[in-house]
Amino acid sequence: MISVVLLGTGNVATHLYNAFLNVDAIVVTQISSRALDEVPDADITIIAVADDAIAEVSSKIKNGFVVHTSGSVDLNNLQNATRKGVFYMLQTFSKDKKVDFHEIPFCLEAEHTNDYKLLEILANSIGKKIYSISSEQRKTLHVAAVFVNNFSNHMYKIGSDICIKNKVPFDILKPLILETALKIKELSPEKAQTGPAVREDKKTIKNHIKLLDTSQQQIYKILTKSIQNGN
Amino acid sequence: MISVVLLGTGNVATHLYNAFLNVDAIVVTQISSRALDEVPDADITIIAVADDAIAEVSSKIKNGFVVHTSGSVDLNNLQNATRKGVFYMLQTFSKDKKVDFHEIPFCLEAEHTNDYKLLEILANSIGKKIYSISSEQRKTLHVAAVFVNNFSNHMYKIGSDICIKNKVPFDILKPLILETALKIKELSPEKAQTGPAVREDKKTIKNHIKLLDTSQQQIYKILTKSIQNGN
Numbered sequence: 001m002i003s004v005v006l007l008g009t010g011n012v013a014t015h016l017y018n019a020f021l022n023v024d025a026i027v028v029t030q031i032s033s034r035a036l037d038e039v040p041d042a043d044i045t046i047i048a049v050a051d052d053a054i055a056e057v058s059s060k061i062k063n064g065f066v067v068h069t070s071g072s073v074d075l076n077n078l079q080n081a082t083r084k085g086v087f088y089m090l091q092t093f094s095k096d097k098k099v100d101f102h103e104i105p106f107c108l109e110a111e112h113t114n115d116y117k118l119l120e121i122l123a124n125s126i127g128k129k130i131y132s133i134s135s136e137q138r139k140t141l142h143v144a145a146v147f148v149n150n151f152s153n154h155m156y157k158i159g160s161d162i163c164i165k166n167k168v169p170f171d172i173l174k175p176l177i178l179e180t181a182l183k184i185k186e187l188s189p190e191k192a193q194t195g196p197a198v199r200e201d202k203k204t205i206k207n208h209i210k211l212l213d214t215s216q217q218q219i220y221k222i223l224t225k226s227i228q229n230g231n
Numbered sequence: 232m233i234s235v236v237l238l239g240t241g242n243v244a245t246h247l248y249n250a251f252l253n254v255d256a257i258v259v260t261q262i263s264s265r266a267l268d269e270v271p272d273a274d275i276t277i278i279a280v281a282d283d284a285i286a287e288v289s290s291k292i293k294n295g296f297v298v299h300t301s302g303s304v305d306l307n308n309l310q311n312a313t314r315k316g317v318f319y320m321l322q323t324f325s326k327d328k329k330v331d332f333h334e335i336p337f338c339l340e341a342e343h344t345n346d347y348k349l350l351e352i353l354a355n356s357i358g359k360k361i362y363s364i365s366s367e368q369r370k371t372l373h374v375a376a377v378f379v380n381n382f383s384n385h386m387y388k389i390g391s392d393i394c395i396k397n398k399v400p401f402d403i404l405k406p407l408i409l410e411t412a413l414k415i416k417e418l419s420p421e422k423a424q425t426g427p428a429v430r431e432d433k434k435t436i437k438n439h440i441k442l443l444d445t446s447q448q449q450i451y452k453i454l455t456k457s458i459q460n461g462n
Contacts, residue, residue, distance in 0.1 A: 051435060072427075072435045091407055092425055097417065103410070105403045131403060140397035141404070143439040143451075144390040148404050149411045150426035151454045152383040157420035159375040161462070166371035172336045172362060173372070173379050174415060176322055179334070180380045181412035184405060186328060189388035194323055195381035196303075204282060204303045208374040215462045220374075222453060223382045231392070231446045 002122060005039055006030045007057060008048035011093040012069050016048065019101050019126040026125060036060045044122060046087055047078075055079045065115055071142035074135045075109055085110035087119055088138060089127075092149055101126040107133035107141065158216055190230075197227035233353060236270055237261045238288060239279035242324040243300050247279065250332050250357040257356060267291045275353060277318055278309075286310050296346055302373035305366045306340055316341035316350055319369060320358075323380055332357045338364035338372065389447055421461075428458035 004020055006013050009032050020028040029040055033049045036057065045063040047054055054068045059079035066078055067085035078084040086109040093099060106123035108130065110116040116132070123130050133141065156177060163170040183192045196204040205224060209217050235251055237244050240263050251259040260271060264280045267288065276294040278285055285299045290310035297309055298316035309315040317340040324330060337354035339361060341347040347363070354361050364372065387408060394401040414423045427435040436455060440448050 051432065072438060090403055092410055092414065092423075097414065103406045105406060107403070129403075129406070131400075133399070133403075137397065137399045139438070139442060140393060140399055143442050144393040144399075144401075144404055145407055146426055146428075146439060146451070147386045147393070148390040148408050150424065150428060150458065151450075152386045152408070152411050153414075153420050153424055154428075154454055154458050155378045155383045155386065156415055157424065158457075159379040160420050162371060162375040162378070166368065168364070168368045168371055168375075169362075170375075172321055172338070172360075172364075173375055175334045175336060175360070176376055177379050177383070177415055178412050179323055180383050181408050183323065183328065183384075184387055184408055189384050189391050192323075193381065193384055193388070195377055197377075197381060197385075201282065207303060207370070208377060211370060211374050213462070215457055215460070219382075219453060219457060220377070222450060223385055226389075226446055226450060227381065227385050229446070231444070 002026050002044065002118070002125075003042040004028045004122070005042040005045045005063065006048060007033050007036075007039070007046065007061075009033075010048060010050075011095050012089070013046075013048035014095075015093055015099045016046065016069075016089075016126075019099075023125045026122070033057050039063065044085075044087075044118060065118070067110075067119065071107075071138055071145065074139075075111070076135070083111055083115055085115050085119055086133075086135070086138065087123070088133070090141060090145060102128050105129040105131055107131050107138055109133060109135060109138070158219070162212070162216070193227065195227075197224040200228065233257050233275065233349070233356075234273040235259045235353070236273040236276045236294065237279060238264050238267075238270070238277065238292075240264075241279060241281075242326055243320070244277075244279035245326075246324055246330045247277065247300075247320075247357075250330075254356045257353070264288050270294065275316075275318075275349060296349070298341075298350065302338075302369055302376065305370075306342070307366070314342055314346055316346050317364075317366070317369065318350055318354070319364070321372060321376060333359050336360040336362055338362050338369055340364060340366060340369070389450065393443070393447070424458065426458075428455040431459065 006017050017030040020026045045066045048069045051070050051073050061080045065083045066080040067087045088107040089104050091104040108119045160170045237248050248261040251257045276297045279300045282301050282304050292311045296314045297311040298318045319338040320335050322335040339350045391401045
């Protein structure tokens, strides 16, 4: 039996809490980070709060093994006097959308081998894609994730803005969005690339730019250049 | 029975040819655009060649009804003396990847109602998502498609470059890529957005920028600003 305390009430904490509730071998308690004087003892204390609050919250925890769930915060940012680790799930969590933990990569780190093994058991109880990732590697993954998630999503947002402005249903683009993501399973992004930039189709590029507003034009030009330069 | 001539030997022409071959009510012939003096008569002649070649190829076709398959070329760019139309499939086609035509939006246009109905029958024989889209609307869709497809894919490319440079498996990011695309089925891109830009998390943004090369930094900054400005 593993006892887990989850600190935080955001998306990550809540999805994790619900997942652990379904595992017989885990006893889980969820606590608001504002109730730090009421934290019960546990084998693993998971701090799932905003990045900026991790240092302060961890400094008040007396439990033996404390981990955070952040992609961009170093293990040593934890300020508990006891053992430290990281339990980072590389996925986007929305409040209203169900999470399939079997599809989520767990990026684990701990100072001690036994603690790492404990995190591995915990991750395996709800998921199956487990990776040992150092703080340095995690930082890298986190910035790469901003590109493939936040910035891709922003490309969808601009596509949607263009459709709304020109009274075309955005739904027409949804199969393309999905296909673009699915392609990456089989082809490298470099090989998967199509379109006017990689074709160096100057006429189409010129016509496209005319249809955009100033901010969209700037993004179109920079990304076209970046595709053509291969960087 | 509908007779179709397909001009061109690229991805679009070949995928369409294979799809039509499976339909009993369609007789299809595929011809290289370099063999224009051998084009047989047909109910619908589909020009699936590079955008820049559409005007010249169409000028040499004597058949009664000629359409092109381009997202960015106006119907009136066709130079045949007979009836004109557009048979545009808004999807990304790769040589080696099977296409599910049931998932592909067909954007149809014709000068005459009867021709439009014929294109509709043709599209319905292999697909089911049919839209009547004018040349103006199609231009809009095409530039929106560059954002959601080419530019999203370029975000994957940059994510992959970052992983390769820092010796982290890009595979860890693939579930996130797929989830980002799937989210759009249920949430608007605006509501789906997460990450340091929309959170105005200046510290993380600063740390991320340090990890990137010059070209990546420029893209990171511009897209972060665009997300924060809501444009």
